[in-house]
Amino acid sequence: MPLLWRQKFREATVVDVIVGVIVAVAVVGALLLMSAARVVRQYERGLIFRLGRLRPGIKEPGFTMIVPGVDRMQKVNLQVVTLPVPAQEGITRDNVTVRVDAVVYFKVVHPADAIIRVEDYRFAVSQMAQTSLRSIIGKSELDDLLSNREKLNQGLELMIDSPAVEWGVTVDRVEIKDVSLPETMKRSMARQAEAQRDRRARVINADAELEASKKLAQAAEQMSETPSALQLRLLQTVASVATEKNSTLVLPFPVELLRFLETPHDGAAAHDGDGGPKGPSRETPRQPVPEVTLPPEAAVPEGPAPGAISPDDVGASGDGTDDFAAPAPEEEDLARRRSRR
Template sequence: MVQELLTAAVTAGIAGTTYFVAAARVVKQYERGVVFRLGRVRGDTRHPGFTLIVPFVDRLRKVNLQIVTMPVPAQEGITRDNVTVRVDAVVYFKVVDAAAAIINVEDYRFAVSQMAQTSLRSIIGKSDLDDLLSNREKLNQGLELMIDSPAVGWGVQIDRVEIKDVSLPDTMKRSMARQAEADRERRARVINADAELQASKKLAEAAQQMAETPSALQLRLLQTIVAVAAEKNSTLVLPFPVELLRFLERAQQTPGNRAVDTGEAPPGEPPGP
């Protein structure tokens, strides 16, 4: 009798242990558990920690609530200004409703990926090339709204969307490089012309100032000689006064020219009117 009771107790203990092992589940901190009892959702989601289910009747589905980083494959399209580009992006999202992520959509990861690719192609067709290259923040916000709108019903929240890279054809790259080079050359010419204008104004002011004080011209001449001597010591500089040239010019004038200048007629000719 005692042996039979002991056998029954051992059998009950083994059965209880087996039942406990089959019913025991552990939900991690970053997960939530959704229990299906005979195909229907049972109660609220199970929170992190130890939990029990009915073996062979309940089925526990665990859903990860961590932020998922999903790369969007590169999409090729034509922009609004008829330029062929290839754009890839990355989507950051997380599950906020575990039950909805399991019930409302078959595979929420695949659904978000397909929606991101479709939205990215749509953004490419609605944007200009300049927007894709320089105004990415606005495009990221628009892309996030386009993906987040249907994802709300799937229990998924889009955290952030970023456009990673914009690939252009080689011919377009060369055209943009030539355009940038031409623009830089135009700015350089404008700056050079502006510098020449400012220099001419300063030289005119300097000439006017030197005309008022002739000694300043002599000082400038001496300064120029010093500069030349400092750069090339073998150069011989011989200052030649301009007044001497004027004297020689006046000396070479003929008596007839002097008569015309003074208003007197040359010898043997009647005076002019």
């Protein structure tokens, strides 16, 4: 009896051991299978390194297997990466200090080159973008940074994309986001813009004045043909001013309207006054004196006439004055005043 129990116990022990071994192998196989199984997403590509060497071919999206402990898979993202470039401070070609930041859009097109040829392609692209941005700032002027950004974006993209091609990366787009200017430069630009707008306003105002002057000249020419239109225009002006409830009303009276009130006699008298232009002379013209021919006997002999005063007799009193000279008008007036007193 004891021998039978011992035999059964030995059989049961062997079965348990076999079952345990099978279970252990199954568990190990499951673990190995799980460690060997890999899933590659649609936007990724897988690279297999077997004992440190890159295996040919790239694992496509889906389920794939590797040798556990021997192979190592590295996944590479093929999505477009948005990389912000920190603000870079530089001096433009026209000696203006600015701070410019940008953003770079790139993606990996060759996963093997992006993993093998460069340690960290993201960091490499970031440093290249910062260096290229500084170079662009030094080569450009302030007006180009503010108004001609498309050309600068193309130049910056070309500068970043040239070395990035060797890294298996292509740059899709580069955009300059913001240009920070000093406060003094902002005020100067504001004054410049204000001056330009002021100049434009003055030019427009001058053009309007020129056009208005032409229209006024045409209106004046039209009114000159009908003088009554000037009076009607004056009355319209007075009516428009009177509607504003002003306490003082200034009424301009054109001098041309006085011509309608003048008569020919008044016009002649106005011009014959003192200091004004004189009209035509109303004196009777003198008749020419007929020339009389004397006979030879009546000829006047040469020499002074009898009883005439010679020049030697002038100034006999010794004071050099003429005794027969008539008194001056001033002296006569003075004598009259003394006699009245």
